[in-house]
Every structure is written in structure tokens, then in C-alpha cells.
Amino acid sequence: MENLTGNCLCGAVKYVATCKPIATRACWCRLCQTLAAGNATINLVFPRAEVTITGELSDFQTGAESGNKMHRKFCPKCGTHLFSEAEEKPTLIVVRAGTLTDSESIKVEGLIWTSEAPSWAQLDPEIPHLKFQTT
Ligand SMILES: [Zn+2]
Numbered sequence: 799m800e801n802l803t804g805n806c807l808c809g810a811v812k813y814v815a816t817c818k819p820i821a822t823r824a825c826w827c828r829l830c831q832t833l834a835a836g837n838a839t840i841n842l843v844f845p846r847a848e849v850t851i852t853g854e855l856s857d858f859q860t861g862a863e864s865g866n867k868m869h870r871k872f873c874p875k876c877g878t879h880l881f882s883e884a885e886e887k888p889t890l891i892v893v894r895a896g897t898l899t900d901s902e903s904i905k906v907e908g909l910i911w912t913s914e915a916p917s918w919a920q921l922d923p924e925i926p927h928l929k930f931q932t933t
């Protein structure tokens with residue numbers, strides 16, 4: 799397959815992933831709703847070593863609902879949120895799918911934290927609702 803590429807809104811941050819994602823999930827936790835302007839975040843999990851990032855990132859540290867310590871990384875120029883990493887899982891990186899060059903190149907395999915989704919959320923019944931994962 800071709801490498802997956804992406805960038806932030808202003809183009810100062812770019813990335814290339816050289817393998818398929820390990821997992822692709824939509825997260826409806828309240829924190830992700832804040833990041834994703836009211837919807838779920840769509841998250842691609844990759845081995846950290848397979849993703850090359852260029853450009854400067856800012857790092858906002860928060861807890862996750864799972865209890866992990868998360869580093870949420872965004873472009874300091876345009877504010878686009880691109881990545882998150884858990885201190886407890888240093889070999890993995892989560893890429894936010896909204897930053898992909900080609901968003902047709904992925905398929906969402908699971909929904910997580912649907913218990914926190916608002917009543918108006920569009921939850922696809924064809925996609926498995928998984929329990930509790932870190933994004
Ligand atoms: Zn930017």
C-alpha cells in the first residue's frame with residue numbers, strides 16, 4: 799500500500815506513515831468531543847517508529863479517561879490537533895484522521911466511549927462498539 803500522509807491546516811506540520819494503522823477507531827469520550835468540535839475523534843494507531851513527523855509541535859498534557867498520561871500534540875501556528883501519545887505506551891502514536899491527505903484511505907473499525915456520546919450522535923450500528931481504549 800502507499801504511505802499515508804497528512805498535514806495540519808497551515809502545512810507547517812507534515813507526516814508520513816510507512817505501514818497500515820494497527821487500529822482505526824472513533825472515540826466519543828468527552829475530551830475528544832472537545833478536540834473534535836463536537837463529534838468523535840477518528841484515530842489511527844501506528845507503531846511510533848513508522849511515523850515520520852516534520853515541523854514544530856506544541857504539547858498539551860492531560861489525563862485520559864483510561865487513566866493514562868497523554869501528550870496531545872498540535873501545530874503552534876494554526877492550532878490543528880494531529881497526534882496523541884500515552885506515556886504508558888511509548889511505542890505507539892495516535893494520528894487524528896482529519897489531518898490525512900486522503901481520508902478515503904481508511905476505514906473505522908470500532909467506536910469507543912459511546913456511553914459519553916450525546917443523544918444526537920450518529921452511531922453507526924454496523925460498526926462494533928468496543929469498550930474502553932486509550933486514544
Ligand atoms: Zn499548522
Ligand SMILES: [Zn+2]
Pocket residue numbers: 825826827828829830831839911933
Ligand atoms: Zn477520546
